[in-house]
Amino acid sequence: MMTERTFPRGGREIPHRKEATENKAILVMGAPPVVTIPMQQHIGAPCEPIVAVGDHVKIGQKIGESKKYVCAPIHASVSGRVTAVEPRSLLNGQKVMSVVIENDGQEEQLTNSPSDVKKMSPKAIREAVKEAGIVGMGGAGFPTHIKLDPPKPVDTILINGAECEPYLTCDHRLMVEKPTELVGGLRAIMKAAGASRGIIGIEGNKPDAVAILKETIKDDPDLSIVVLQVRYPQGAEKQLIKAVLNREVPSGALPCEVGCVVNNVHTAIAVYQALTEGVPSYERVVTISGGAVLDPRNVLVRIGTPVQALLDYCGGLMGEPAVIVSGGPMTGPPVVNLEGPVVKNLSGILALTPEEVDFDENRPCIRCARCVNACPMGLAPNMLGLYSDKGLYNEAAKIGLRDCIECGLCSYVCPSRRALVTWIKSGKAGLAAQQTKEKVV
Amino acid sequence: MMEDLKLVISPSPHIRDKDTTQNIMFSVLVSLLPVLVAAVYFFGLNALRLVVLSSAAAVATEAVFQKLRKKPITVWDGSALVTGMLLGLIVPPTLPSWMVVLGSVFAIAIGKQVFGGLGQNPFNPALVGRAFLTASFAVPMTAWTGPFDTVSAATPLALGAARTSLPDLFFGSVAGSLGETSALAILLGGIYLFYRGALDYRIPLGIFGSTIVISLLAGQNPVFHLLSGSLLFGAVFMATDMVTSPVTPIGRWIFGIGVGLIIMLIRLWGSYPEGVTFAILIMNAVTPLLNRWTRPRIYGQGVKASE
Numbered sequence: 001m002m003t004e005r006t007f008p009r010g011g012r013e014i015p016h017r018k019e020a021t022e023n024k025a026i027l028v029m030g031a032p033p034v035v036t037i038p039m040q041q042h043i044g045a046p047c048e049p050i051v052a053v054g055d056h057v058k059i060g061q062k063i064g065e066s067k068k069y070v071c072a073p074i075h076a077s078v079s080g081r082v083t084a085v086e087p088r089s090l091l092n093g094q095k096v097m098s099v100v101i102e103n104d105g106q107e108e109q110l111t112n113s114p115s116d117v118k119k120m121s122p123k124a125i126r127e128a129v130k131e132a133g134i135v136g137m138g139g140a141g142f143p144t145h146i147k148l149d150p151p152k153p154v155d156t157i158l159i160n161g162a163e164c165e166p167y168l169t170c171d172h173r174l175m176v177e178k179p180t181e182l183v184g185g186l187r188a189i190m191k192a193a194g195a196s197r198g199i200i201g202i203e204g205n206k207p208d209a210v211a212i213l214k215e216t217i218k219d220d221p222d223l224s225i226v227v228l229q230v231r232y233p234q235g236a237e238k239q240l241i242k243a244v245l246n247r248e249v250p251s252g253a254l255p256c257e258v259g260c261v262v263n264n265v266h267t268a269i270a271v272y273q274a275l276t277e278g279v280p281s282y283e284r285v286v287t288i289s290g291g292a293v294l295d296p297r298n299v300l301v302r303i304g305t306p307v308q309a310l311l312d313y314c315g316g317l318m319g320e321p322a323v324i325v326s327g328g329p330m331t332g333p334p335v336v337n338l339e340g341p342v343v344k345n346l347s348g349i350l351a352l353t354p355e356e357v358d359f360d361e362n363r364p365c366i367r368c369a370r371c372v373n374a375c376p377m378g379l380a381p382n383m384l385g386l387y388s389d390k391g392l393y394n395e396a397a398k399i400g401l402r403d404c405i406e407c408g409l410c411s412y413v414c415p416s417r418r419a420l421v422t423w424i425k426s427g428k429a430g431l432a433a434q435q436t437k438e439k440v441v
Numbered sequence: 442m443m444e445d446l447k448l449v450i451s452p453s454p455h456i457r458d459k460d461t462t463q464n465i466m467f468s469v470l471v472s473l474l475p476v477l478v479a480a481v482y483f484f485g486l487n488a489l490r491l492v493v494l495s496s497a498a499a500v501a502t503e504a505v506f507q508k509l510r511k512k513p514i515t516v517w518d519g520s521a522l523v524t525g526m527l528l529g530l531i532v533p534p535t536l537p538s539w540m541v542v543l544g545s546v547f548a549i550a551i552g553k554q555v556f557g558g559l560g561q562n563p564f565n566p567a568l569v570g571r572a573f574l575t576a577s578f579a580v581p582m583t584a585w586t587g588p589f590d591t592v593s594a595a596t597p598l599a600l601g602a603a604r605t606s607l608p609d610l611f612f613g614s615v616a617g618s619l620g621e622t623s624a625l626a627i628l629l630g631g632i633y634l635f636y637r638g639a640l641d642y643r644i645p646l647g648i649f650g651s652t653i654v655i656s657l658l659a660g661q662n663p664v665f666h667l668l669s670g671s672l673l674f675g676a677v678f679m680a681t682d683m684v685t686s687p688v689t690p691i692g693r694w695i696f697g698i699g700v701g702l703i704i705m706l707i708r709l710w711g712s713y714p715e716g717v718t719f720a721i722l723i724m725n726a727v728t729p730l731l732n733r734w735t736r737p738r739i740y741g742q743g744v745k746a747s748e
Contacts, residue, residue, distance in 0.1 A: 015456075166456065248744045250741050251741035252741075323448060323449045323450075325453070325455055331454070332453055333452070334448070334450045334451060334453075350455075352455060352456075356455075357456060358457035363559075364462075364560035366684050373690075379739060380688065380736060399736065408454035409454075414458075415465055416560075417457060421452075
């Protein structure tokens with residue numbers, strides 16, 4: 001039995017609730033009749049639409065781009081006719097410029113020519129990744145080509161296969177079903193970023209993924225698998241780096257400061273497919289789960305598919321869900337608009353029953369210190385929450401407001417069900433607004 | 442169709458640990474049961490009389506206070522019941538009923554509600570009640586009786602180690618406050634609380650550690666000091682009160698060590714035979730400072746980038 005590694009302070013084992021989907025093969029959902037593709041699916045500058053109403057587009061054709069550095073282009077996920085270029089509501093209700101395409105069912109594919117990674121230069125790989133519009137698919141949505149060009153030299157690429165959020169199993173299934181693609185993607189990322197070593201970190205509750213990937217990498221001395229303790233938030237970037245490499249990312253700095261870059265499993269597979277198959281980022285695997293879903297599944301789905309259609313594909317809902325979440329239950333925002341589209345960084349849609357969820361009650365703090373003990377960053381969430389809620393942003397900043405990674409564990413453990421992480425997030429926003437104002441004055 | 446869905450728009454996390462404040466208070470009540478059984482066994486119906494009156498007075502005071510302040514009545518959270526029960530268990534068996542009721546009213550009204558209620562009080566309310574009773578009614582508050590009868594008797598602390606049987610001290614067959622005599626019952630309750638995750642081991646261990654060290658330095662029997670007086674009850678049920686003890690791990694060690702130190706200073710050199718109440722109240726006062734001084738290092742602060 002191998003010892004499982006983890007991060008040293010805080011954290012907590014929380015229920016996985018992955019049973020409903022972890023052993024089911026990924027299903028491929030056919031393209032929907034209409035897709036709505038937002039022009040911003042990443043952190044950074046939004047893309048400008050480069051197609052107009054009436055245009056005919058093919059699968060994989062670029063339909064949005066920007067000259068800005070922090071940006072990733074957007075591609076069509078079906079072939080057909082553009083019927084609208086206008087702001088449409090995302091899952092969270094926010095309106096974003098989108099391209100609506102009516103699927104003609106022809107599935108005409110436009111792909112870049114496949115390349116041989118071995119013959120590509122690091123720069124060529126980064127360029128291809130950028131052209132393919134790949135962003136962090138674990139949830140962050142940061143453009144991947146920028147991560148592959150770190151401002152400091154790195155020695156290690158970490159693949160984040162922790163998937164520590166309950167319910168979610170899309171990375172797990174991908175590790176089991178696409179190990180060769182994952183390892184190929186890791187190799188390409190190592191080359192692009194100039195790293196000599198690649199490590200895949202996987203939580204111990206996915207022994208099948210560990211076994212398959214160990215077999216896949218057995219002839220490659222540069223690659224290794226690290227089994228991680230099942231402990232939330234094991235998949236948080238800083239905690240993962242600490243657990244695997246025992247390196248601590250300085251406050252406010254990027255992982256490259258300690259010589260590494262972290263990529264998500266799905267992102268690495270997307271990189272591989274972009275390079276070797278010439279396929280840009282226009283589809284992804286999404287976990288559809290939660291007690292209110294009839295047939296929970298992992299589904300390969302086109303970007304732009306309405307989430308409602310995805311739920312219907314999984315048999316629809318039974319009973320009334322209390323809340324529908326995009327992403328994991330610990331950090332994922334609630335879904336406001338079920339007609340909103342699947343985007344590149346959407347890892348899951350969870351329809352949770354009243355029995356599965358708990359809401360804030362904001363009873364008095366009894367200073368039990370569970371939040372302090374649970375915080376993986378060594379913060380005092382009770383005080384950060386209090387200061388943030390009262391608008392004392394500078395006080396909060398002095399005790400580490402900016403260091404909070406918003407994992408939500410403080411709110412999770414609070415026996416008084418206080419909205420700690422919600423207050424802290426608003427405190428961060430408040431602090432930023434205050435500083436902007438001070439700069440102007 | 443889905444338009445009819447009434448979705449709750451609430452922020453993450455959407456799932457929560459099952460433990461609630463109410464559960465924690467309930468665990469404390471359960472952990473006090475062995476102590477209550479021991480108190481009734483050794484001191485008879487007097488024990489029941491005082492604990493029931495004290496508890497009822499505490500809950501009633503909290504309800505009345507919240508009603509007067511037009512706040513929601515939250516007595517169902519169990520915290521007032523805990524305070525009432527604790528106070529009832531730390532008074533002498535023959536204390537007049539009206540005194541324990543007065544003490545309980547004081548504990549909730551002045552010890553807790555004037556500060557804003559649950560979570561806001563700097564001092565342990567039950568100990569505030571006891572300090573008030575001791576200051577106001579010194580004689581009845583130190584009128585000890587032996588177990589199984591109501592004949593007045595000296596407590597082990599007054600008798601000294603040489604004239605006390607350690608097994609009696611451990612099982613509780615000695616004179617003392619209702620719930621404080623049986624070390625066995627207190628330890629059972631403490632183990633249960635620890636198992637339920639409602640007791641931080643650092644505080645009692647800190648108290649035990651400094652008590653043992655100072656007794657040894659003073660040439661006295663450390664086991665006698667641990668088992669006599671209010672020390673064990675105070676260490677397990679009073680000093681560990683979450684609201685009034687530090688939230689940081691190191692703060693909790695310092696808090697515990699400080700409580701033990703002050704107890705022994707009072708016992709060895711003070712004019713009172715016992716000092717647990719004041720030791721804990723003094724350390725309660727230091728708690729905000731300890732919280733500030735012992736903040737854990739934040740991940741990523743004070744580290745440099747690798748070259």
